[in-house]
Amino acid sequence: MTAMDGENEAPAKDMPVLEDSKDGENGGGDKAAVVRKSSGTSSPGTPEDKPVRPKNFKPLTADEEKLIRCSETGKIDEIRVLLKNKKLKVDCLDDSGTTPLEHACYKGNLELVELLLAAGANVNNNMQTQGYTPLMFAALAGKLDVVKTLLQHGARTSATNNIGKNAAQLSGFTNLHPVKLTYFIRSNPIMLEEAPKILRTMESIIEKEVKSREMNEIMAMKIHYYSEVLRHVRKMTTDGKSFDDIVKLFVRGRDSKGFPMYLEDFLRRSIRSFPYHQTPLHSTMVHAIAKANLGGASGSMGILEQSINGQHMPDRDAAPCDTCCDPAAKKKCSSCKMVSYCNEECQKMHWPVHKKECADLAVQFAHMEARKAEEAAVEAVREEEERKAEEARKALEAEATVAAEVAAEVDEGRLDNGAVVSVEDVGIGVRGEGQADDDGEESESAMLDATDETALLAGR
Numbered sequence: 001m002t003a004m005d006g007e008n009e010a011p012a013k014d015m016p017v018l019e020d021s022k023d024g025e026n027g028g029g030d031k032a033a034v035v036r037k038s039s040g041t042s043s044p045g046t047p048e049d050k051p052v053r054p055k056n057f058k059p060l061t062a063d064e065e066k067l068i069r070c071s072e073t074g075k076i077d078e079i080r081v082l083l084k085n086k087k088l089k090v091d092c093l094d095d096s097g098t099t100p101l102e103h104a105c106y107k108g109n110l111e112l113v114e115l116l117l118a119a120g121a122n123v124n125n126n127m128q129t130q131g132y133t134p135l136m137f138a139a140l141a142g143k144l145d146v147v148k149t150l151l152q153h154g155a156r157t158s159a160t161n162n163i164g165k166n167a168a169q170l171s172g173f174t175n176l177h178p179v180k181l182t183y184f185i186r187s188n189p190i191m192l193e194e195a196p197k198i199l200r201t202m203e204s205i206i207e208k209e210v211k212s213r214e215m216n217e218i219m220a221m222k223i224h225y226y227s228e229v230l231r232h233v234r235k236m237t238t239d240g241k242s243f244d245d246i247v248k249l250f251v252r253g254r255d256s257k258g259f260p261m262y263l264e265d266f267l268r269r270s271i272r273s274f275p276y277h278q279t280p281l282h283s284t285m286v287h288a289i290a291k292a293n294l295g296g297a298s299g300s301m302g303i304l305e306q307s308i309n310g311q312h313m314p315d316r317d318a319a320p321c322d323t324c325c326d327p328a329a330k331k332k333c334s335s336c337k338m339v340s341y342c343n344e345e346c347q348k349m350h351w352p353v354h355k356k357e358c359a360d361l362a363v364q365f366a367h368m369e370a371r372k373a374e375e376a377a378v379e380a381v382r383e384e385e386e387r388k389a390e391e392a393r394k395a396l397e398a399e400a401t402v403a404a405e406v407a408a409e410v411d412e413g414r415l416d417n418g419a420v421v422s423v424e425d426v427g428i429g430v431r432g433e434g435q436a437d438d439d440g441e442e443s444e445s446a447m448l449d450a451t452d453e454t455a456l457l458a459g460r
């Protein structure tokens with residue numbers, strides 16, 4: 001039986017406040033991370049990945065730097081003030097060639113997008129180093145209202161990025177989590193009002209995709225899955241459930257081990273009910289589901305994402321929202337710093353689940369930090385030792401050179417006056433790190449043996 005604890009609402013007072021993810025932490029949703037990932041380059045989030053500013057980019061003024069920062073964080077009032085500066089370039093480029101408008105698009109910040117467009121921002125910026133345009137960022141973020149606004153302002157749909165994808169294809173990097181889709185339906189009430197019509201249209205698209213000569217089973221499966229979510233939300237709301245109730249079931253419907261059974265059941269039913277059983281994709285997915293380890297981290301959600309988004313699946317390292325899987329989750333639980341959320345709404349939905357593990361995760365986080373500090377200390381010691389060894393080696397080399405020079409001179413002297421100069425007479429010891437101790441004893445390897453020394457003296 002599934003243990004539901006979603007019914008008894010958690011008192012919000014014990015819920016920790018959210019804090020911003022710091023740069024460099026795996027603070028999800030960073031646009032650059034998504035772009036890097038989608039272009040198949042190195043993993044996101046590490047400081048080495050910070051783009052180097054191309055030489056042809058003009059240096060930023062202090063105000064332009066501020067404009068870029070504020071467009072990332074959505075500080076619209078500060079931006080209004082900045083825009084009063086007539087010398088400010090509204091299309092200033094950050095190190096990756098991304099404009100303030102593009103940052104706003106990726107954040108789905110419609111108000112800011114409109115403000116920047118009104119200030120003359122270029123709707124078709126093509127300076128982004130990986131070929132992304134404002135429309136592509138809006139599509140990546142899945143922000144329909146922003147996409148519409150950009151199109152009304154003349155955004156070109158045909159532009160492609162450096163991996164040859166246009167905005168429509170990028171919108172295929174979709175967050176498929178039913179919580180995210182439920183939120184989407186909530187903000188587009190027409191989906192429910194027109195549900196019968198939309199569902200019929202979806203069915204005919206699915207049929208067309210499966211039966212056409214160039215069968216697109218991925219698209220068919222994706223639309224089928226969307227239609228299942230829409231049917232589910234429609235049924236629940238018809239039964240008098242609120243959107244919050246629907247989301248809570250997905251997030252909190254857990255078995256005794258904390259596995260999200262409700263979500264898993266829903267996904268399995270949705271995948272199995274795909275009407276075209278003969279398609280290879282469907283059989284592969286059903287087979288994978290049958291074998292999936294219920295205790296595993298991903299379960300059917302992972303199978304669905306992989307089947308539909310393929311290798312373009314958002315990077316797990318990007319710390320997506322723990323409630324809705326949105327890659328743009330920029331907030332962290334301030335108590336444990338181990339879970340990410342889009343906002344307080346997502347945090348609140350997850351709190352009844354998270355509160356059971358927050359303290360343990362905080363301990364884990366402290367351990368991780370301590371281990372990181374320890375590793376850094378060990379690394380510092382190792383570097384210092386290497387540095388010292390290198391210094392000693394150089395000193396030894398220098399001494400050997402001097403010895404060789406002296407030997408050469410002595411050699412000349414011998415040739416001149418015919419006297420034989422012994423090692424002891426020259427009195428040059430070439431010593432390693434273990435110099436003779438104060439009591440006069442020499443440790444092993446302290447002094448090169450006479451043969452070596454003679455060789456050195458001979459100038460070799």
Ligand SMILES: [Zn+2]
Binds near residue numbers: 322
């Ligand atoms: Zn979220």
Ligand SMILES: [Zn+2]
Binds near residue numbers: 334336337354359361
């Ligand atoms: Zn926490």
